[in-house]
Amino acid sequence: MKNPTFPLRRxxxxxxxxxxxxxxxxxxxxxxxxxxxxxxAEGEIDFVALFNRxxxxxxxxxxxxxxxxxxxxxxxxxxxxxxxETHQPGIGALLLKIQNQQLTNIRLFYADAIxxxxxxxxxxxxxxxxxxxxxxxxxxxxHKRRLIQPEFVTLLIAKLKIGGELHxxxxxxxxxxxMMRVLSNQTELINNAGxxxxxxxSAQRPIITKFEQQAKRAGRKIWELQxxxxxxx
Numbered sequence: 001m002k003n004p005t006f007p008l009r010r011x012x013x014x015x016x017x018x019x020x021x022x023x024x025x026x027x028x029x030x031x032x033x034x035x036x037x038x039x040x041a042e043g044e045i046d047f048v049a050l051f052n053r054x055x056x057x058x059x060x061x062x063x064x065x066x067x068x069x070x071x072x073x074x075x076x077x078x079x080x081x082x083x084x085e086t087h088q089p090g091i092g093a094l095l096l097k098i099q100n101q102q103l104t105n106i107r108l109f110y111a112d113a114i115x116x117x118x119x120x121x122x123x124x125x126x127x128x129x130x131x132x133x134x135x136x137x138x139x140x141x142x143h144k145r146r147l148i149q150p151e152f153v154t155l156l157i158a159k160l161k162i163g164g165e166l167h168x169x170x171x172x173x174x175x176x177x178x179m180m181r182v183l184s185n186q187t188e189l190i191n192n193a194g195x196x197x198x199x200x201x202s203a204q205r206p207i208i209t210k211f212e213q214q215a216k217r218a219g220r221k222i223w224e225l226q227x228x229x230x231x232x233x
Contacts, residue, residue: 025092056127066094134170171215176223
């Protein structure tokens, strides 16, 4: 699909996937993107102007089909949410659900997360960043492709307010340990669950998504990490 308000971009932080759209998803992208979509060309976001209110703002990177993001936004109408995804069918599906449930506290990017963070998110502006089940790149030779690397986490920290939370989840044990190492080595962060401890399931993940159900059926445990930005950083 080519649409001047929904430009195709080269993806760097996520792997391309099959982008076959249903007719309903295609219609949602055409009809609803002007209302709920955000574009890199618009530059830094003024959250108050965007949502017509002053409220905590949470960024979710890689929301997939949007099940968790939708449920969280519905459960927390007092918060604003910005989602980033590179899979058009997932975006189309979420747009349909946003319209059906008449939610006004979600806006979406179809773009590379690193570009969004660099171009559109002001420093110390976010109350939370969520990144659930990123690609684990399980083969050792591919670990360098994992999104949670020190440089990327440093970028995330810069966008968080003091006390803002970085919330991660994965169903891959090796990646969970790698995430813990990367986050624990950041002096700007403190582990909410205590040093080297994984967190219990958070209220920011109010439902078990289809992806999570599949992971559990395959016998994989869910590992959750919640860190907070320290004062003085």
